[in-house]
């Protein structure tokens with residue numbers, strides 16, 4: 515009986531997909547409140563709830579967000595929910611109650627706080643979806659902490675984790691393929707997956723996703739140069755040229771080459787920028803000893 519009662523919601527969750535195209539229709543305030551309640555009632559390590567949610571419904575400010583994050587659809591979302599990890603409130607409270615707060619120096623608690631923030635965001639996304647509201651997560655907010663800090667007056671020890679742009683879907687694009695259960699769920703132990711099996715599973719997932727090598731010569735040179743810089747971080751110069759030759763004669767990049775050679779490019783992915791930005795927010799998650807604390811603290 516219970517199972518029957520909830521089966522509809524579970525089936526709807528299996529149909530979930532990202533929505534980036536929104537109708538101009540307001541989410542009723544009570545519906546938004548239910549969504550937020552779903553978020554803040556998620557599990558939380560130690561029940562600390564080290565996060566905050568900024569609700570953005572102002573058109574002009576959403577446009578500013580869209581510009582900052584370089585995603586025009588953010589401007590058309592009825593609501594943008596910025597989820598922060600937040601030690602600020604717990605640090606203040608600890609000081610008031612004379613508790614020894616050092617969580618902003620803890621690697622362990624950094625990941626737990628990040629998990630908590632993401633789980634909260636996920637619960638809001640699910641609740642919205644069950645109400646017929648579509649969303650898109652934007653992870654890129656973590657690279658825009660400076661702009662977001664200014665825009666929302668974020669105090670020390672807070673950090674943007676994810677943005678959830680939501681609204682009623684205008685139209686649904688084809689749902690992206692997923693790996694199937696047998697590639698993601700293993701009973702009892704991790705099975706000895708062979709190369710052929712792994713390649714077949716991903717080839718199926720990415721079937722039809724082929725980024726053409728541009729025909730315009732400037733665009734082509736630019737794209738190949740970017741790809742070359744990425745390849746060179748892993749392959750010898752000779753092998754790099756061989757892979758480029760193969761790609762050019764094939765006429766397209768494999769999806770996984772696009773993802774790791776162009777989209778998530780090593781130029782952007784590798785470096786200390788995120789760690790430096792965290793430090794600016796008084797967050798030192800990878801500290802190995804409290805003796806490294808700055809003097810003034």
Ligand SMILES: Cc1cc2nc3c(=O)[nH]c(=O)nc-3n(C[C@H](O)[C@H](O)[C@H](O)COP(=O)(O)O)c2cc1C
Nearest residue numbers: 530531532533534585650651652653654676689690
């Ligand atoms: C942590 C995270 C970060 C994401 N960041 C972005 C983003 O910056 N821009 C974007 O358009 N989509 C973003 N997405 C949405 C993914 O692109 C999307 O989930 C993926 O393509 C799979 O599509 P589906 O959600 O429809 O299954 C993000 C999703 C997650 C979970």
